Amino acid sequence: MKKFDLIVIGSGAAGLTSAFTALGFGKKVLIIEKDKPGGECTWSGCVPSKGLINQAKDIHIAKKYADININSAEILEKVRATSEKIYTHETPEVLEKAGAVFVQGSAKFVSPKVIDVNGEQYQAKKVMIATGSSPMVPPIPGLADVPYLTNENFFQQTSLPKSVIVLGAGAIGMELSQSMNRLGVAVQVVEMMPEVMFREEPEFSEIIRNKLEQEGVEFALGHKAVKVEKTAQGIRLTTDNNGESSHFEAETILVALGRSPNVKGMDLDKAGIEVERGVVVDEHLQTTAKGVYACGDVAGPYLLSHMANYQGKLATMNAILPVINRKVNYQHVAWTTFTDPEFARAGLTEAEAREQHGDSIRVYHYDFEKLDRAITKAGDFGKIKLIVNRKGKVLGAHIIADRAGELIAEVQVMKTLGLNFGKLQSVIHPYPTYSDSLRQIAQQVYLDNILHHPVVKLFRKS
Numbered sequence: 227m228k229k230f231d232l233i234v235i236g237s238g239a240a241g242l243t244s245a246f247t248a249l250g251f252g253k254k255v256l257i258i259e260k261d262k263p264g265g266e267c268t269w270s271g272c273v274p275s276k277g278l279i280n281q282a283k284d285i286h287i288a289k290k291y292a293d294i295n296i297n298s299a300e301i302l303e304k305v306r307a308t309s310e311k312i313y314t315h316e317t318p319e320v321l322e323k324a325g326a327v328f329v330q331g332s333a334k335f336v337s338p339k340v341i342d343v344n345g346e347q348y349q350a351k352k353v354m355i356a357t358g359s360s361p362m363v364p365p366i367p368g369l370a371d372v373p374y375l376t377n378e379n380f381f382q383q384t385s386l387p388k389s390v391i392v393l394g395a396g397a398i399g400m401e402l403s404q405s406m407n408r409l410g411v412a413v414q415v416v417e418m419m420p421e422v423m424f425r426e427e428p429e430f431s432e433i434i435r436n437k438l439e440q441e442g443v444e445f446a447l448g449h450k451a452v453k454v455e456k457t458a459q460g461i462r463l464t465t466d467n468n469g470e471s472s473h474f475e476a477e478t479i480l481v482a483l484g485r486s487p488n489v490k491g492m493d494l495d496k497a498g499i500e501v502e503r504g505v506v507v508d509e510h511l512q513t514t515a516k517g518v519y520a521c522g523d524v525a526g527p528y529l530l531s532h533m534a535n536y537q538g539k540l541a542t543m544n545a546i547l548p549v550i551n552r553k554v555n556y557q558h559v560a561w562t563t564f565t566d567p568e569f570a571r572a573g574l575t576e577a578e579a580r581e582q583h584g585d586s587i588r589v590y591h592y593d594f595e596k597l598d599r600a601i602t603k604a605g606d607f608g609k610i611k612l613i614v615n616r617k618g619k620v621l622g623a624h625i626i627a628d629r630a631g632e633l634i635a636e637v638q639v640m641k642t643l644g645l646n647f648g649k650l651q652s653v654i655h656p657y658p659t660y661s662d663s664l665r666q667i668a669q670q671v672y673l674d675n676i677l678h679h680p681v682v683k684l685f686r687k688s
């Protein structure tokens with residue numbers, strides 16, 4: 227039986243980070259992958275979705291100036307070419323050149339440290355589960371009998387449909403709905419919650435929905451999908467809205483209702499590895515089997531590429547260098563939804579901040595109507611909400627703006643390093659820039675820090 231320091235199962239964002247971390251420490255690493263390396267991010271997630279979003283944005287702008295003939299077959303070809311380009315950094319040859327052994331096939335546990343692939347067994351001192359997640363397809367009557375889309379087959383289509391029902395107004399539903407609509411597809415979004423992106427700052431979710439509605443995306447909120455039928459033209463969806471039935475028709479349906487961890491067929495029970503919402507891990511990312519770790523979507527709780535990287539590195543260090551044994555820390559998590567405008571977030575919503583810190587929090591609202599850079603580009607829209615504690619340290623930030631994903635990074639630095647946001651007022655920002663908005667908010671935080679200082683308060687009272 228071939229022996230390794232670390233066996234990594236899965237080579238998406240989490241598995242690749244894990245493998246490269248261990249290789250960096252000179253460890254003998256086996257990567258087992260049932261498909262091509264790269265995982266969801268490269269083939270059916272971040273990369274192709276952003277490829278589509280960017281092309282749809284270009285076309286949306288161009289349509290203001292000219293009649294554009296949209297060829298969705300060509301657009302999807304370009305999207306796939308982008309994935310192939312990223313893949314050139316992740317091929318089995320690249321992985322083997324970096325020192326890993328790559329085996330193609332589905333991994334199954336024989337015992338905690340022995341893995342079977344295609345009938346051959348491999349042993350390791352430590353094992354990393356990084357098998358990702360798959361679209362969650364609930365047992366809605368009739369759904370299994372119609373040819374539905376998920377992120378897994380969406381980017382493989384030869385062309386876009388004329389009309390689509392998008393089930394779910396989460397990150398996938400919102401990003402793909404806007405892009406498809408901009409590319410000429412009639413889009414109806416069906417969401418069971420009363421607002422889109424229900425985990426986000428509510429007033430910001432509403433803004434982003436209004437933006438998509440203005441462009442022509444239709445929303446049915448508070449509608450739970452209950453039945454799907456095939457029709458001559460495509461499909462018919464029945465929903466339940468507080469006991470009332472409604473019907474929606476379209477050529478096809480896209481299911482974007484959340485994710486399930488990829489654990490089927492892995493015989494995790496033979497290794498004593500427990501699964502609940504994902505593979506159960508402790509604060510060191512070790513599973514219920516000693517020496518077996520898990521990272522990325524299969525473990526959760528944040529199903530994001532950068533969190534897969536973060537966890538992949540931490541879990542691997544804990545596995546191969548046990549003296550380190552760091553605890554996972556989710557205090558400073560940020561993400562961006564790549565609608566146009568983008569919607570970025572770091573930390574708590576206002577309600578969460580109030581619940582945890584009481585009414586001592588301070589909330590700042592900033593509108594790009596005040597920002598010279600935005601004024602120079604007519605109609606440039608942007609809003610920022612910043613929540614700080616009584617000391618001026620960031621608890622949460624929410625930004626809707628062009629390139630909000632870049633802007634949030636500056637807030638994220640202040641937040642993660644525990645810096646008083648008011649200090650940013652003394653940092654020279656180029657003019658005219660979007661990031662100058664953050665300096666302007668910092669100016670206000672700085673002044674309020676002074677006004678809220680106990681000594682100043684005393685003087686102001688007297």
Ligand SMILES: Cc1cc2nc3c(=O)[nH]c(=O)nc-3n(C[C@H](O)[C@H](O)[C@H](O)COP(=O)(O)OP(=O)(O)OC[C@H]3O[C@@H](n4cnc5c(N)ncnc54)[C@H](O)[C@@H]3O)c2cc1C
Nearest residue numbers: 236238239240260265266271333357358522523529530531
């Ligand atoms: C449409 C869409 C857009 C997204 N956009 C973003 C974004 O903009 N930003 C962001 O941060 N996140 C985004 N995400 C989420 C991101 O794609 C995932 O969080 C990330 O890819 C998870 O990485 P992973 O390594 O955990 O899993 P995966 O990338 O799924 O990798 C798991 C790998 O394991 C392999 N595997 C599974 N089972 C086995 C087995 N038994 N044996 C061997 N191999 C196996 C799979 O083939 C796969 O290659 C998006 C997701 C979707 C669906």
Ligand SMILES: NC(=O)c1ccc[n+]([C@@H]2O[C@H](COP(=O)([O-])OP(=O)(O)OC[C@H]3O[C@@H](n4cnc5c(N)ncnc54)[C@H](O)[C@@H]3O)[C@@H](O)[C@H]2O)c1
Nearest residue numbers: 394395396397398399417418450451482483484529562563
């Ligand atoms: N830009 C990004 O970072 C990005 C982009 C896309 C996806 N992702 C990741 O992928 C994950 C999965 O995305 P997703 O959009 O599939 O899931 P999600 O959990 O974000 O959204 C699913 C939505 O479906 C709704 N829903 C569930 N059952 C329903 C039913 N029967 N009828 C109507 N609505 C129903 C839910 O209320 C929810 O709003 C996200 O959690 C995110 O972490 C990230």
